[in-house]
Amino acid sequence: MxxxxxxxxxxxxxxxxxxxxxxxxxxxxxxxxxxxxxxxxxxxxxxxxxxxxxxxxxxxxxxxxxxxxxxxxxAPPRADFEMRLTTFGEEARRRGLVPGADVLEAGTAPAPAPVAEALDRPAGTPMHRVLRLRTADGNPMSLEEAWIPVDLAPDLLDRGVPESLYAALRARGLDPTWGEETITAADATPDELAALEMRTSQAVMRTTRRTFGGDAPLMLSRACYRGDRYSVFVPLREARPTLVPRTDRSGASAGRPGRIPEGSPR
Structure with a gap:
């Protein structure tokens, strides 16, 4: 007392x-x-x-x-997600939260140059593009944009947006096996503030992820997370050779990652 x-x-x-x-x-x-x-x-x-x-x-x-x-x-509790090659929905369920997704935009579009380069395609290559508002227990958590080459899965959106894009790729024999992710901090744009219902904070966490199946890039995703309701759990281990993605000016990873030896400047 x-x-x-x-x-x-x-x-x-x-x-x-x-x-x-x-x-x-x-x-x-x-x-x-x-x-x-x-x-x-x-x-x-x-x-x-x-x-x-x-x-x-x-x-x-x-x-x-x-x-x-x-x-x-x-305040509502923060969602503490571990850095793993999983979907938002999988991580939410692992922590006892109910995931949700509102599809804001979905269709096929020519790839802008940074997106095309990140996915090893020529600029203008047809891509599936999906923009979703992700929620946990009904609370808006992030805006997520995903790009997938149409030539990998031509029928991906024929029956609407799949609940899990990873699962939809696996069903077509395209298994996501590894990825690389860049995380930055920023202020939200007016549109992001409105979509994420942010009233007391403007801080967001932006992520850019390239997902690979073997050596082939399968998906580029960009997400904007509420800084006041989202935190990242990163398990650490003994240092070893690290994958370092090359990034373009937009923040999207581009080209193939290179290896740097332990102890090298990062």
């Missing part, structure tokens, strides 16, 4: 933070408001700046979120 004043010798902001974290864990639900700064100031006998520091820490951790002009609320 937290006393009305921070214990002697304890950093005051940590006491406030611990109290709020306990409220979230034991009494409050997603969307509930937390106590006001004024009430916390009176409860702990600290300054408003100290209270704000504690709240800021929990906002940064994704436990709380601010709504301008309304207050501070319990």
């Amino acid at each position: 937290v006393t009305a004043r921070a214990h002697s010798g304890e950093h005051k902001y940590l006491a406030v933070r611990a109290y709020l974290a306990d409220l979230v864990a034991t009494r409050l639900s997603v969307g509930d408001a937390v106590p006001s700064e004024r009430s916390l100031t009176e409860r702990f006998g600290v300054s408003r700046m100290t209270v704000r520091q504690a709240v800021d820490a929990l906002v940064t951790e994704g436990v709380l979120e601010r709504a301008q002009g309304r207050g501070t609320f319990v």
Whole structure:
């Protein structure tokens, strides 16, 4: 139980933070408001700046979120996805979340030069293009654009967009066996803010992935993830020769990756 004043010798902001974290864990639900700064100031006998520091820490951790002009609320839990050659849906289900996808655009289009180069095709080669809004437990998580050469799977979209593009490729004898992914941080565009229903943050994580079957590139995908609801889990192991993709100015991987020896500059 937290006393009305921070214990002697304890950093005051940590006491406030611990109290709020306990409220979230034991009494409050997603969307509930937390106590006001004024009430916390009176409860702990600290300054408003100290209270704000504690709240800021929990906002940064994704436990709380601010709504301008309304207050501070319990944030939806972040989806913590491991870096694996799996689909969004597979990773969501592994963590007990219900995945969803709204198809925003789907069809065939000539490949722009960066996309064509990444997939080892001439510019203008016909490609299947799919743009989807991905959700977890009904919450918008990412916008995902995928490009697949039409010559690999001419009938891919004949019956609509498959639930899993990887599974659809496997069904046609095209097994995704490995990939390379580039991750960058950025601000969302106005269209992305609207589609992802982002109101309290503009931070997004952008990924560009090339998926291969053996030596042949099968798919180029680009995704934009909400920075406040998505985190990446990366298991580490002993250093070994690393694949380093060559990237073009748009951020898409291009050409074949090269190997660099351990200890070389990266």
